[in-house]
Amino acid sequence: MTSTVRTRIAPSPTGFLHLGTARTALFSWAYARHFGGEFILRIEDTDVARSSQEAVDQIVAAMRWLELEHDEGPFFQMQRIERYREVIAMMLAAGTAYHCYCSTEELDAMRESQRARGEKPRYDGRWRPEPGKLLPAVPQGVPPVVRFRNPEGGVVSWNDLVKGPISISNRELDDLVIARADGTPTYNFCVVVDDWDMRISHVIRGDDHVNNTPRQINILRALIGPEGALPIYGHVPMILGPDGDKLSKRHGAVSVTQYEDDGYLPEAMLNYLARLGWSHGDTELFSREQLIAWFDGHHLAKSPAQWDPAKLNWVNAHHLKQRSDGSLAELVAKQLARRGIEAVADEHLARLCALYKDRCATTVELADWIGMYYVDVHPSADELAAHVIDAVKPAVVSLRGRLAEVAWDKAAISAAIKATLAEHGLKMPQLAHAVRVLVCGRSQTPSLDAVLELFTREQVLWRLRSL
Helix, strand or coil: CCCCCEEEECCCCCCCCCHHHHHHHHHHHHHHHHCCCEEEEEECCCCCCCCCHHHHHHHHHHHHHCCCCCCEEEEEHHHHHHHHHHHHHHHHHHCCEEEECCCHHHHHHHHHHHHHCCCCCCCCCCCCCCCCCCCCCCCCCCCCEEEECCCCCCEEEEEECCCEEEEEEHHHCCCCEEECCCCCECHHHHHHHHHHHCCCCEEEEEHHHCCHHHHHHHHHHHHHCCCCCCCEEEEECCEECCCCCECCHHHCCCCHHHHHHCCCCHHHHHHHHHHCCECCCCCCCCCHHHHHHHCCCCCECCCCEECCHHHHHHHHHHHHHHCCHHHHHHHHHHHHHHCCCCCCCCHHHHHHHHHHHHHCCCHHHHHHHHHHHCCCCCCCHHHHHHHCCCCCHHHHHHHHHHHCCCCCCHHHHHHHHHHHHHHHCCCHHHHHHHHHHHHHCCCCCCCHHHHHHCCCHHHHHHHCCCC
């Protein structure tokens, strides 16, 4: 095929890019990048009835967010229809494909009869040309399908990148339809032509495609001959939900772009997805650059991986802490904008991110903290009753008076708090909890002086006004 590593991802735009396909894309991209190769994006849109431009746009957006940049594409199968027809005509002329005029009713009856005899339902080859064989009369007005003439004997073998050696007997495979009666080429055929034309050297995909691989190898052999180089195939196990069932929407498996909206970072998602089916020793946390350096196709797991939302949050929290405060400010500003809160990604917002990011797993949580600096808070009755008690109220009034006069920085605010505690004979938690509830709407925050410093003086005095 090629001496250069060329991998591809080929999602179908019948729905949004989901986690399993995103992981396959990641593995294919990382493999190509490790070996200095090329990564191709292909859109398999021959299912015209179910494909949509919205899904195409989301797939491209998800790949862009994950920063899985492609070197070629996106290519669209529907734009390659004439190429598929050209190859089918070539195969018909070479005798590696033939026309079949079986009606749907005939095929149903054929399969039912086979089941009744305890046989595996399959096409019986009645329109397959053979030397000396008399074929049925061609029915009038019946458009034929085109079937691939699958080899009758021997086995199809390949050394799977994940599963190791696999062999399938050709007796298990019937003559696959490669073009429907309306002339539309089928999935297994288009994939082969695309991989051939695009010189794909490695095909990494889900293990639900294992049964397709022997058919595709046989079709490719019919095109390139017995000595032509085949791609190297690797079939990765599926991702399971926390309960051990196949990952689905009920487990929270939404589109990849939803994770961006939910406050996850692309580097964290790549880190977590990579560990779902691959490992580098016991290393759990790593950068994009480390993944590329380590991902050589070895150490891909043979067993299904299990989705763990708590671990994803842990990984995301790590990468959140590694992000620059300015970068986080831009992300938090977008999160606040979704809530109708206008915030500029300036130095002030960056300082807020620096103060609170150690407490957060996502930028949504970060925005939850920081929102109180931009909109009024409404403490709950329970928090007020628990912390803003009569014994503390005079101290709050005294602190408000001091804060109206001091320089507005952490050191001066801290000194005002300590003076107030000494004046009223209180412990820090008694005063701090009350002030936090009134100013922040909650009783737990980072150090009070650091929290108050990032409000304006006017905000703090206004929120302490009721006392």
